[in-house]
Amino acid sequence: MAERSVPFRDKAIETAPRPEIEKIQTAALRTQIAQALKTPFYRPRLEEAGLSSPDEIRSLADLSRIPFTSKGDLREAYPFGLLAVPKDQVVRVHASSGTTGTPTVIYLTQKDLDLASDTMARCLTAAGATSGDVVQNMMTYGLFTGGLCFHYGAELLGAMVIPTSAGNTLRQLKFMKDFGTTMVHATPSYLLHLHQAIADEGYSRGDLRLRMAVTGAEPHSEELRLKIQDKLGIEVYNCYGMSEMNGPGVAFECVHRAGMHVWEDRYIAEILDPDTLLPVPEGEIGELVLTILCRDAMPLLRYRTRDLTRFIPEPCACGRTHRRIARFTGRTDDMLIINGVNVFPSQIEEVLLRTKGVGANYFIIVDKDGVLDKLTVQVEITPEMFADDSRVINALRERLKSELQALITINPVLEIKQPGSLPVSEGKAKRVSDLRPKE
Structure with a gap:
């Protein structure tokens, strides 16, 4: 070169x-x-x-x-x-x-x-x-x-x-x-x-x-x-x-x-x-x-x-x-503390976007499940992946869950979304919703 x-x-x-x-x-x-x-x-x-x-x-x-x-x-x-x-x-x-x-x-x-x-x-x-x-x-x-x-x-x-x-x-x-x-x-x-x-x-x-x-x-x-x-x-x-x-x-x-x-x-x-x-x-x-x-x-x-x-x-x-x-x-100040663990949204993005078949849009939700915090990651997949066999999509879901848990030590709920189903922002993208009650 x-x-x-x-x-x-x-x-x-x-x-x-x-x-x-x-x-x-x-x-x-x-x-x-x-x-x-x-x-x-x-x-x-x-x-x-x-x-x-x-x-x-x-x-x-x-x-x-x-x-x-x-x-x-x-x-x-x-x-x-x-x-x-x-x-x-x-x-x-x-x-x-x-x-x-x-x-x-x-x-x-x-x-x-x-x-x-x-x-x-x-x-x-x-x-x-x-x-x-x-x-x-x-x-x-x-x-x-x-x-x-x-x-x-x-x-x-x-x-x-x-x-x-x-x-x-x-x-x-x-x-x-x-x-x-x-x-x-x-x-x-x-x-x-x-x-x-x-x-x-x-x-x-x-x-x-x-x-x-x-x-x-x-x-x-x-x-x-x-x-x-x-x-x-x-x-x-x-x-x-x-x-x-x-x-x-x-x-x-x-x-x-x-x-x-x-x-x-x-x-x-x-x-x-x-x-x-x-x-x-x-x-x-x-x-x-x-x-x-x-x-x-x-x-x-x-x-x-x-x-x-x-x-x-x-x-x-x-x-x-x-x-x-x-x-x-x-x-x-955007660090999430989930069940005592420090998690940055950028860590989740890194795992999602390096994975083949994953689209570019995702959303992170933090809520309560009883006394514990619950992390949900919603992610769109590509049209090609969405058209594939459900077993392939399920395998992708489990792979993402496993890689996220290995990185952030939190076991997330991973929701696969069809292409275009998550909101698109024309300005700064809002990627996180923390629904936990404020103390």
Whole structure:
């Protein structure tokens, strides 16, 4: 196989020596501390920690002196407790998706917005996107950052952007065919739904020019990525971000797709034990904690993402020096405790999607059976498997039960569903329903 060329948007920064990256981070952290001291929320917390001036930050070792920030803190500071600039300098407000009650809001100045767009353009370049691409953005537009922030980055790259947003699959297909869409941005669950629609509407791969997709908003397994690639005949790139950190583009896969590069000139990433909040040994899984370095309107220091990942210690073949994080194994707050056992939905997905004959849609239900917890896994099978002998389907059910029990030590109820019988989400897929009474 011929060696693949490595595209860069800012090669000098992306391949900078580690001491230079750390120097950039230290200077930027001082700037963020200065901004944070202007806010009603951070000022008393930082002063209590002995950080009444940005000059107190002498190196990255001083990061440990900074208190953590949580999503609850953002709600406590609503609406303006974290705003570090006059309101007339704010040009955009976003809010984190999936929240109830008091929202968690994010403010951006024009400079902040330009840097967020540039970060996204850097991501897309790293994945091999160019100004010649036709990019169809199938993420929701609005308060959720996934639509607009990605859109601005693709435009800055010079690509033709089609803001179809989520849903209306038949219209999505028409635009893909008529405008020669080469790249899409969507949730992994929606890409699988799109593949089924392509088949149902009688399209062939020859009718479309699609060559790559960027997925985000939902944690998903490598098995699901491979399934999408196989079904659509494209390359799929993993993107990580969150509204609190300017949306998509905090970390992104390069053309080698061997972990996601965190853009360390714009973020400081730590991986800590979620219980002790101390660094885990290199390469071990822990909670990702982020500090944004590229925003004036709203500093966010040592933000606990609740996402579980690890640093990849080996250098990447692309030559970038910014550290990589591995695919996420789950979240500290989506972990299910079933009869005392910790279970992550991603573990169940891994078993299901690596098994031949299993479809891409599944649903997990946790309920009570007397005093014990009961785990039910509903999974669709492929049309070919559904048309097969009932003995084959029963054998598949028993195999899945056995493999799940071996992995998670819980004996699940496994319900086989016919293709298309489980609900399809056009936004973030809801995969778990916990029906146990709240204590």
